[in-house]
Amino acid sequence: QQQVKQSPQSLIVQKGGISIINCAYENTAFDYFPWYQQFPGKGPALLIAIRPDVSEKKEGRFTISFNKSAKQFSLHIMDSQPGDSATYFCAARRKTSGSRLTFGEGTQLTVNP
Amino acid sequence: EPEVTQTPSHQVTQMGQEVILRCVPISNHLYFYWYRQILGQKVEFLVSFYNNEISEKSEIFDDQFSVERPDGSNFTLKIRSTKLEDSAMYFCASSEGGQVNQPQHFGDGTRLSIL
Numbered sequence: 001q002q003q004v005k006q007s008p009q010s011l012i013v014q015k016g017g018i019s020i021i022n023c024a025y026e027n028t029a030f031d032y033f034p035w036y037q038q039f040p041g042k043g044p045a046l047l048i049a050i051r052p053d054v055s056e057k058k059e060g061r062f063t064i065s066f067n068k069s070a071k072q073f074s075l076h077i078m079d080s081q082p083g084d085s086a087t088y089f090c091a092a093r094r095k096t097s098g099s100r101l102t103f104g105e106g107t108q109l110t111v112n113p
Numbered sequence: 114e115p116e117v118t119q120t121p122s123h124q125v126t127q128m129g130q131e132v133i134l135r136c137v138p139i140s141n142h143l144y145f146y147w148y149r150q151i152l153g154q155k156v157e158f159l160v161s162f163y164n165n166e167i168s169e170k171s172e173i174f175d176d177q178f179s180v181e182r183p184d185g186s187n188f189t190l191k192i193r194s195t196k197l198e199d200s201a202m203y204f205c206a207s208s209e210g211g212q213v214n215q216p217q218h219f220g221d222g223t224r225l226s227i228l
Contacts, residue, residue: 032213043117043204043219044156051214089156097211098144098168100158 002027004092006104013111019077021107023090026071030092034101035064035075038087047088048075080111115139117220119205125226126195134190134223136205145188146206146217147180149173156204162188163211192225200227 006023013019023033034049050057050064050073057064063076077084090104118137126132138145147159160170162180179191188207192199202224206217 034216036219041221043206043221045219046216049214049216093213095213096169098161098163098208099211099213100146100161100169100171101148101156101217102158103156105155 002102004090004102004104006090006107008107009105010108011110013080013109015080015082015111015113017080017111019080019084019109019111020074021088021090021109022072022074023104024070024072025092027092027094028071029094030102031095032093033064033066033073034091034093035062036089036091036103038089038106044089077109080109082111082113085109085111117205117207117218119203119220119223121223122221123224123226125228128197128227129194132192132195132225134192134203134205134225136188136190136207136220137186138188138205138207139209139218140186142207142209142218144168144208144211144215144217145180145182146208147190148204148206148219149201150204150222151201159190159203168211195225195227197227200225 035047036044037047038044048062061078066073088107091101120135145162150156160174161168202222204222206219208215208217
């Protein structure tokens with residue numbers, strides 16, 4: 001019940017294309033859904049996050065779509081650039097103060113020039 | 114921009130030895146976390162710490178592990194009697210508050226290699 005499942009494991013996209021990464025969860029106590037971006041040799045960095053009371057959040061080229069009834073959420077990267085090549089992790093967090101992040105398995109995105 | 118700092122960047126230790134991983138969280142942050150990432154796997158939660166106490170720990174965080182905030186700036190993870198399977202990247206994170214939408218900021222990690 002604590003798991004967050006992420007797909008695909010790897011993704012190759014051409015420059016200018018749309019990258020889509022999907023996640024699903026089971027625990028209805030999760031109340032916050034961030035996406036983290038990780039470059040080699042670096043720690044995860046928060047990219048964008050959403051609460052379950054909205055169905056979509058957009059920041060620049062990055063959009064989260066959230067489907068509460070299906071318990072699924074996805075990250076869309078529009079106009080993908082080679083600099084977006086990184087590993088992306090979805091995560092989820094319960095409302096409890098100081099609660100842990102539960103991460104998905106990660107997606108290695110490669111954007112070809 | 115303030116950041117979480119971790120030292121050392123790489124630690125090599127013989128199996129059975131004790132190791133201490135160090136972190137300097139962002140200065141006004143009150144919540145501190147340790148996560149680990151075994152090579153090629155997902156990031157896993159170990160422990161959270163607030164007000165000089167462990168507030169949550171995972172099943173991974175057994176008696177082999179301990180955390181401490183020895184002074185006003187450092188946050189440490191001690192692993193006693195290290196095992197081969199402890200080899201991983203260890204990430205420290207901190208957040209300003211404990212609310213669900215308070216982001217956790219991660220350091221760049223310590224790569225722990227157990228020989």
